Amino acid sequence: MVGVQTGEAGQTGEVRLRTNGDGVAVAVPAATRRRPAATSTKVVGFLVSCGLLVVATFASIAYGTKSIPFGTVWDALWHYDASNNEHLIVRTLRIPRTVVGLGVGGALGLAGAVMQGVTRNPLADPAILGIEAGAALGVVVGIYSFGVGTLTGYVWFGFVGAAVASVVVYTLGSIGRGGATPVKLALAGGALAALLQSLTSAILLLDVETLDQYRFWAVGSLAGRDADVAVDVLPFLVVGMVLALVSAKALNTLALGDDMATSLGLPVQSARAICALAVVILCGAATAAAGPIAFVGLTVPHVARAIVGPDYRWILPWSLVLGPTLLVGADVIARLVARPGELQVGIVTALLGAPFFIALVRRRKLAEL
DSSP: OEEEEETTTTEEEEEEEEEOTTSOEEEEEHHHHHHHHHHHHHHHHHHHHHHHHHHHHHHHHHOSSSOOOHHHHHHHHHSOOTTOHHHHIIIIIIHHHHHHHHHHHHHHHHHHHHHHHHHTOTTOOTTTTTHHHHHHHHHHHHHHHHOOOSHHHHHHHHHHHHHHHHHHHHHHHHSSTTSSOHHHHHHHHHHHHHHHHHHHHHHHHHOHHHHHHHHHHHTOOOTTOOHHHHHHHHHHHHHHHHHHHHTHHHHHHHTTOHHHHHHTTOOHHHHHHHHHHHHHHHHHHHHHHHOOOOSHHHHHHHHHHHHHOSOHHHHHHHHHHHHHHHHHHHHHHHHHTTTTSOOOHHHHHHHHHHHHHHHHHHHSOOOOO
16 A cells, blocks of 8 residues: 545545556545545435425425425315315415425525535625625616516516626726626626616615615515426526536636646637526526525535535535525424514624624635635
């Protein structure tokens, strides 16, 4: 057995000499021999996290501001009676709300992971490219100029605002040498977000009625999200999730730096553009549907990274599962702690996410990714 230098952190590993079929001794690193066990552990952990997501989903359907016996909830799922008010609550309110929560949570978790990877910024979240600010301005313009007063209408104006803001940020970040670098994207996003927030505030100060409608959307909530909202955002969420998941290999390569990624044959600008498009679609649809919800896109990727390591082929699927688990679970808490009323889920995610992220920062050194 021979000690050798292995891995990124310079840890000493072991090499065993093994005879191949031709009788020649070859070295087999110990890390290679242990890889199947490590992979199986990640798979088991992923299945457990999927089980937690299923539990959170059933809890979201079974519990709410109105107490409904579990047997009645079960009957509403499998033996629906439109004349039963409790069945109507389960079918027309809780199930669509849960579906929107699953989609929005998965979108924010994935978008945060992709943003942290493509910008190599551990504090990146959906607000860094001005996406949330663009969606907010779009909703305000829809209310103020077009008289939009429904959640379905908010979705489209919010999505357009998010898309326009993202295009502007990427265009500004691409100016100059080196194209759209992580630093230029972050600076352009911060500057544009400040401008859009100022414009939003100016419109709200001019019209009290617009402020009254906007403030219920701006706090971040799943309340009142019906089947129409779910149908409107679902196609965008599916497309965005597919783009994000297929970018895992590119994100692993980008983590090595632009020069190394280019030498390995990765078209850096094209890869960044695909990642940015995925983020725009995911954040735009999620923010338009549920309003700005804090800490899901920031915290979830760090939790996934702490569990499975730096490989985005694992980080992205875990973020896709942990995001909705956190959001739907927080929404259940929001409905139970203030009966017969409820808190907004954006408040609960902030209350849960802020202390957790502070603890994470204190325990782990957040260097550049």
